[in-house]
Amino acid sequence: MPASLPPGLPVVPEGPSEPLHSAQHQSFSMSADEFEAAVQDALNSIPDKLARAMDNVAVFIEDDYVPRPGEDPDTVLLGLYEGVPLTERDSWWDAGSLPDRITIFREPILEICSSREDVIHEVAVTVVHEIAHHFGIDDDRLHELGWG
Numbered sequence: 001m002p003a004s005l006p007p008g009l010p011v012v013p014e015g016p017s018e019p020l021h022s023a024q025h026q027s028f029s030m031s032a033d034e035f036e037a038a039v040q041d042a043l044n045s046i047p048d049k050l051a052r053a054m055d056n057v058a059v060f061i062e063d064d065y066v067p068r069p070g071e072d073p074d075t076v077l078l079g080l081y082e083g084v085p086l087t088e089r090d091s092w093w094d095a096g097s098l099p100d101r102i103t104i105f106r107e108p109i110l111e112i113c114s115s116r117e118d119v120i121h122e123v124a125v126t127v128v129h130e131i132a133h134h135f136g137i138d139d140d141r142l143h144e145l146g147w148g
Contacts (some may be wrong), residue, residue, distance in 0.1 A: 028113045035106050036061055049099045050131075055086060057100040057134055059127075078112075079104050079126040081111035084088050088137030102130040 030038075039061055043051075065077040081144050084099025104126055114118045142148050 001045070024116055027111045028115060028119055030116070030119055032061075032106070035110070035119070035123070039104050039127065040121045041120070042124040045124065046128075046131065053086075054131065054134060056097065057083065057102060057131075059102045059104070061104050061106055063105070065103075065105050076108050077105055078108050078122065079130040081130045081133035083134065085134060085136035100134055102127075102134070108139055 039059070043059060065075065065080065067073050067075040080103045081100065082103070084097070104123065109119060109122050109126065113122055125147060129142055132142055132147065139148065
């Protein structure tokens with residue numbers, strides 16, 4: 001497994017240095033089209049070399065994560081990577097494999113954000129976080145690097 005994020009990504013994400021949620025927090029309202037544009041902007045900001053290295057991955061936006069049977073019903077996710085990381089693929093993988101799936105969850109992100117800038121930042125961090133999973137980087141390492 002790689003010891004750091006793929007080349008081209010900063011070590012620590014830029015953006016608000018204080019937590020996005022607080023006791024007085026009000027969630028931010030944003031249309032589905034505006035949110036989709038924020039996700040597209042985050043994807044467009046991925047360096048070309050890194051974007052070209054991504055293989056057979058599709059990005060989706062859903063309103064909210066629905067916990068699966070056996071999961072804590074209060075599970076909240078901002079994003080989810082489902083697939084086989086590049087670091088774990090063998091020669092067998094290509095034979096008819098479905099694309100990896102990255103899902104960005106709109107409602108939980110809006111819930112923790114209080115401004116358009118917060119949403120744009122949180123979407124960017126979430127997109128990078130899930131793409132890093134595609135490259136085989138686990139949650140512990142992402143948290144160490146500030147992309148948790």
